[in-house]
Ligand code: DX5
């Protein structure tokens with residue numbers, strides 16, 4: 001199983017973004033979580049395509065782009081050009097989820113689907129076979145630094161079971177409220193891609209990553 005700690009730059013200091021991404025990369029992380037918010041699907045606005053294109057020039061990390069955007073199919077080609085490796089769209093934000101997944105794959109990117117805390121797993125019933133990664137939101141999307149919603153643990157367990165029963169290989173990502181305590185819960189439940197924003201970027205980035213990565217590295221060895 002491929003376990004990854006995936007720092008979310010939403011909690012970075014944007015005045016020092018390049019420097020902080022270099023520090024993340026030097027700490028041995030391979031994935032970077034990039035939260036795009038449109039002020040419509042979620043209340044806040046973060047950053048968009050030009051920022052991704054700019055950091056792409058400086059970084060070799062795998063760009064895991066989480067689109068909290070209404071009708072994200074409008075921007076698939078633009079995100080590819082900007083340098084995204086994976087696009088994760090919200091099931092709730094797509095009118096034609098199946099078509100959107102095909103369009104992401106046609107552009108040569110991996111395709112993920114995110115589910116808000118209130119969205120049931122059965123939403124994925126008929127598309128799971130064409131998804132590379134399911135993102136279980138463990139907070140309501142829109143802001144960093146929120147508290148982990150405990151019901152997410154059971155949802156991860158149920159998704160893991162669903163994936164195994166179908167003999168699929170789908171990554172399970174969890175996003176929201178992950179810190180050095182909640183990470184144990186979600187790894188045990190079956191998540192393998194672990195997003196952390198404030199737990200990485202508040203304080204000493206290198207030390208925060210060392211502590212969290214210890215856990216994902218241990219899971220890889222199991
Ligand atoms: C929230 C974003 C998250 C956010 C997580 O809507 O999708 O990726 O950065 O932040 P923390 O880890 O601080 O909860």
Ligand code: ZN
Nearest residue numbers: 008035066175
């Ligand atoms: Zn995110």
